[in-house]
Amino acid sequence: MTRPYVVPLEEIRRELMVMNSRFIATLAPAFNIDEARAFMARIRKEFADASHNVPVYIIGGGNTVTEYFSDDGEPSGTSGKPALAVLRGSGLGDAVLVITRYFGGTLLGTGGLVKAYTESAQLVVHAVGRGERVSVHVALLAIPYNLLERVRLITARRNGGILGEDFAGDITLTVRFPVDVFDLFQSDLRELSAGKIQAEIIETKEMIVPVAV
Numbered sequence: 001m002t003r004p005y006v007v008p009l010e011e012i013r014r015e016l017m018v019m020n021s022r023f024i025a026t027l028a029p030a031f032n033i034d035e036a037r038a039f040m041a042r043i044r045k046e047f048a049d050a051s052h053n054v055p056v057y058i059i060g061g062g063n064t065v066t067e068y069f070s071d072d073g074e075p076s077g078t079s080g081k082p083a084l085a086v087l088r089g090s091g092l093g094d095a096v097l098v099i100t101r102y103f104g105g106t107l108l109g110t111g112g113l114v115k116a117y118t119e120s121a122q123l124v125v126h127a128v129g130r131g132e133r134v135s136v137h138v139a140l141l142a143i144p145y146n147l148l149e150r151v152r153l154i155t156a157r158r159n160g161g162i163l164g165e166d167f168a169g170d171i172t173l174t175v176r177f178p179v180d181v182f183d184l185f186q187s188d189l190r191e192l193s194a195g196k197i198q199a200e201i202i203e204t205k206e207m208i209v210p211v212a213v
Contacts, residue, residue: 005061007094009129009210016123018116020104024050027124029208030096031133033059033066043098051103054117056084061093061133074101078113086121094133097121131208135179138163139199142170147192154188175199178209 011028026043030036036057044053056069067088069080083099099120108116143151148171155162158181164174177185182201189197 005093005133006091006130006211007061007133007208008092009131009208012124012128014120014123014127016116016120018104018112018119019106019108021106021108021116022102022104023116023120024100024102025097025120025124026100027095027097027128029094030057030059031094033057033068036068036096039096040098043100047100050100052079052099052101054079054083054099054101055096056080056087056098056121057096058084058087058093065093074113074117075110078110079117082114082118083121086118086125090125092125092128092130097124129210131210133206134209136176136205136207137179137182137201138174138176138203138205139182139201140172140174141189141197141199142172143193143197144170147197150192151189154185154192158185158188160185179204 008027008029011026013024013026016023016025024047028039030039036059040053040055047053052072052074054070054072054074057067059066067084069084071078071080079099083097087095087097099117151173152162155175158177160175160177160181162173162175166172186199189199
């Protein structure tokens with residue numbers, strides 16, 4: 001089972017002006033290196049006339065990560081490295097960031113570049129919604145009509161979700177639970193039904209669950 005870690009929920013973009021240079025930071029989720037590279041290529045194409053498109057990514061999370069950065073023609077250590085430091089410090093995994101620069105005619109110096117790229121990265125890192133990438137079970141169970149509301153309450157209490165309700169002779173529910181709480185839900189069902197009801201797992205997959213920042 002994948003250990004939960006925090007990932008970006010969506011693609012976002014923020015801009016910063018520094019001494020007439022325009023910095024455009026675009027951050028997105030990427031769940032493998034190919035996705036990160038495709039995103040980087042798309043941003044380079046979108047801003048093909050820019051002075052620089054500085055890419056960084058962190059694929060994976062926790063202690064198992066693959067990191068990458070490039071200065072894309074900026075002086076060594078002034079752009080990709082500080083941007084990656086911000087991304088690493090944010091705690092985000094499975095994240096790719098490209099900072100686009102349109103040169104404004106005024107040299108910023110190495111210290112100015114580090115500051116500008118750092119602040120650009122911070123803008124998107126602080127603004128992006130966050131979620132956890134967790135393993136979940138999708139399961140089916142059949143219940144009598146008189147237990148529907150109680151099963152709904154149990155599902156909510158165990159941080160599960162009801163994906164579908166099919167009303168026939170009984171009610172067939174499609175539910176989804178984080179793997180680490182599914183056994184607790186099964187125990188609740190047995191207690192509720194004197195051991196007669198049990199959910200059947202039909203799929204195990206990974207998904208992104210929003211978390212409060």
